[in-house]
Amino acid sequence: MLYDKDIREPLAFYLEEIYGKNRILEEQVMGQSRADMVMVVHDALYGIEIKSDADSYARLDRQVKDYNLYYDYDLVVVGTRHAAHIKEHVPEWWGIITVEQVGDQVDFYMLREPQSNPQMDWNCKIEILWRPELAHIQELNAMHAYKQKSKRFVADKIVETVPKETLAVQLSEELFERDYTKIWETIQNFRKENGQKLRRRRRRRKTKKQA
Structure with a gap:
């Protein structure tokens, strides 16, 4: 089996x-x-x-x-x-x-074969991105930085502002470039540069896939 x-x-x-x-x-x-x-x-x-x-x-x-x-x-x-x-x-x-x-x-x-999903919600899809990745998309599209706003606010503003055909490609590019070995450093540096409170590292608990 x-x-x-x-x-x-x-x-x-x-x-x-x-x-x-x-x-x-x-x-x-x-x-x-x-x-x-x-x-x-x-x-x-x-x-x-x-x-x-x-x-x-x-x-x-x-x-x-x-x-x-x-x-x-x-x-x-x-x-x-x-x-x-x-x-x-x-x-x-x-x-x-x-x-x-x-x-x-x-x-x-x-x-x-899979067909295009008619229920996909851009406000949900964009949640896969980290805050620094969202900031890079803002920069690419000459958007206001909204440095003191929440991740949710920024994500919604991007979805509202950037044409979906453009955003689809840019989102994929961010994920292609993502480096999981530097996730903590990347997020902490972003928060430091933007005057946000640094996060405390948490130990990740191991989980088993449930059927």
């Missing part, structure tokens, strides 16, 4: 073959859920949920609602146990990829 951990790495290679240049971000917070993977392409984000044969549909309804708000396209990757019934559990615009083990290989099949 394939488990989530067995699927992720070969899935990343499969997606590169299908979609070309991309970047994969894992375990991204979205509303009340987490996206297993987010694929960044030139001008769009793909939310990807993995349901291996070891997983159930217990939380899928809640997850689908969150994926629909945050990403331009959504994909569900399912083991063979779920393949016959997954269409009943996700909207018609979701793409479906099946996965199975063939010998010592992990094999993927695109059962249904």
